[in-house]
Amino acid sequence: MEDRDSVPARILIIDDEASILDGCRQSLEKSGHTVITTSEGPEGIRLAREKRPELAFVDLKMPSCSGMDIIELLSRDLPDIVLIVITGYASIVSAVEAMKKGAYDYLPKPFTPDQIRAVTKRGLEHRSLKIEADRLREEKERMEKNFITFVSHEMRSPLVTIQQYIETLKVIASDCFTDESKEIIDRCEKRLQNLHELVEHWLDLARIENGTFSEAKVPLSLSSIIERSIEELTPLCLKRELTLEAHLKNSLPKIMGDQESLLRVFTNIIGNATKYTPAGGKICVDTEYDDFYIYASITDTGTGIPQDKIPFIFEPFFRVKGKDERQKGSGLGLTFVKKIMDAHDGKIEVCSQVGVGTTFTLKFPRLYEL
Numbered sequence: 001m002e003d004r005d006s007v008p009a010r011i012l013i014i015d016d017e018a019s020i021l022d023g024c025r026q027s028l029e030k031s032g033h034t035v036i037t038t039s040e041g042p043e044g045i046r047l048a049r050e051k052r053p054e055l056a057f058v059d060l061k062m063p064s065c066s067g068m069d070i071i072e073l074l075s076r077d078l079p080d081i082v083l084i085v086i087t088g089y090a091s092i093v094s095a096v097e098a099m100k101k102g103a104y105d106y107l108p109k110p111f112t113p114d115q116i117r118a119v120t121k122r123g124l125e126h127r128s129l130k131i132e133a134d135r136l137r138e139e140k141e142r143m144e145k146n147f148i149t150f151v152s153h154e155m156r157s158p159l160v161t162i163q164q165y166i167e168t169l170k171v172i173a174s175d176c177f178t179d180e181s182k183e184i185i186d187r188c189e190k191r192l193q194n195l196h197e198l199v200e201h202w203l204d205l206a207r208i209e210n211g212t213f214s215e216a217k218v219p220l221s222l223s224s225i226i227e228r229s230i231e232e233l234t235p236l237c238l239k240r241e242l243t244l245e246a247h248l249k250n251s252l253p254k255i256m257g258d259q260e261s262l263l264r265v266f267t268n269i270i271g272n273a274t275k276y277t278p279a280g281g282k283i284c285v286d287t288e289y290d291d292f293y294i295y296a297s298i299t300d301t302g303t304g305i306p307q308d309k310i311p312f313i314f315e316p317f318f319r320v321k322g323k324d325e326r327q328k329g330s331g332l333g334l335t336f337v338k339k340i341m342d343a344h345d346g347k348i349e350v351c352s353q354v355g356v357g358t359t360f361t362l363k364f365p366r367l368y369e370l
C-alpha cells in the first residue's frame with residue numbers, strides 16, 4: 001500500500017546488510033521520500049552532516065562501528081534529526097539505551113514495508129510537532145520581551161511623568177487649591193501609586209518568567225536585608241498606627257542570594273502585614289537557624305487568611321474576598337515572592353487564623369563557606 005500521507009523527506013539509512021538497505025529504499029521511495037543509504041558508519045555520519053536528512057535509520061550492530069555511538073553523536077550535532085534504531089531480535093534493552101541517547105523510536109528486525117513506512121510517518125510527524133513547538137516557544141519568548149519593553153516605555157514612563165507633574169502642581173499652585181481640589185489631587189496620587197505598583201509587579205514577574213531578572217547571587221546576611229525593609233516600611237507603620245519590631249539573631253549565618261530581589265520579598269510580606277492589620281496591631285520579624293536552614297518569620301495580628309484560601313494566595317491575581325478588599329492591590333505580590341523564593345531554593349510556609357493573625361515563615365538553605 002502506498003503511503004502518501006507523510007510529507008516527502010530526505011531519509012538516511014545506515015546498515016551493513018545490503019538487503020536491508022535495498023528493502024528500505026524501495027519501501028520509502030514508494031512513499032515519495034528521497035533515500036540515501038550507506039553500509040559504513042563513518043560514511044553515514046558524513047552524509048548526515050552534509051545532506052541534513054530529516055530522519056535517519058541506524059543499525060545498532062555493525063562490524064565497522066557502534067550504532068549507539070552514531071546515535072549519540074548525531075543527536076548532539078543535529079538537534080532536528082529524528083533517529084530510529086534498527087535492532088536485532090530481542091534486543092529491546094539496547095533499543096531502550098539508544099532512546100536514552102537520543103533515538104526517537106526503534107524498528108525490530110525483521111520488519112515489513114508497512115512497518116518501516118509507519119515508523120517513518122510517526123517520526124516525521126514528531127519532528128514537525130517538535131519544530132512547531134520550538135517555533136512557538138521562541139515566539140512566546142519574543143512576545144514576553146516585547147511586553148516588558150512595551151510596559152516599561154508605554155506605561156511606566158508616562159506614569160512616573162504624571163506623578164512628577166502632580167508633585168510640581170502641588171508646589172507651584174497649592175495656594176490656589178480648595179479643600180475639595182486638594183482631596184481630588186490626593187486621590188489621583190493614590191490611584192497613580194497603585195497603578196505604578198501594579199506595573200512594577202508585572203514587570204518583575206515578566207522578567208522572572210523570561211529569565212531576564214537580574215539574579216546575581218552572593219553570600220549575604222538576611223539581617224541587613226530585613227533591617228533595610230523595616231527602615232523602608234517604618235513610616236507607613238507609623239501612619240497606620242502599627243508597631244513594627246524585629247528580633248534578629250546576632251551573627252546569623254549567611255545565605256546565597258540576590259540582595260534586591262530578597263529585599264522585595266521582605267517588603268512585600270511586611271507590606272502585606274501592614275495592609276491587612278488594623279490600627280493598633282503589631283508586626284514582628286524574627287530570625288532563627290539550625291544546621292541546614294535560616295528561618296525568617298513575619299507575624300502580624302491582622303485579619304488572618306481563611307484556611308481554605310491559603311493554597312491560593314500565591315496564584316497570580318488572587319485576593320481574598322471580604323473586607324480587606326478595600327485595601328488596594330493586584331494580587332501579584334505573593335506570586336512574585338514565591339518565584340523569588342524558588343529561585344533561592346527556599347520554602348515559604350503560612351500559618352494563619354482568622355481574626356488572630358498570620359505568620360509567613362521563609363526558609364533558606366544555609367551557606368557553608370569553605
Ligand SMILES: Nc1ncnc2c1ncn2[C@@H]1O[C@H](COP(=O)(O)OP(=O)(O)OP(=O)(O)O)[C@@H](O)[C@H]1O
Nearest residue numbers: 272273276304313319320329330331332333334358
Ligand atoms: N498578612 C496577611 N494577612 C491577611 N491576608 C493576607 C496577608 N498577606 C496576604 N494576604 C491575602 O493574600 C492575598 C494575596 O496577597 P498578594 O500580596 O499576592 O496581593 P495583594 O496584597 O492583594 O496585592 P499586591 O499585588 O499589591 O501585593 C491578599 O489580597 C490578601 O487577601
Ligand SMILES: [Mg+2]
Nearest residue numbers: 272329333334
Ligand atoms: Mg501584597
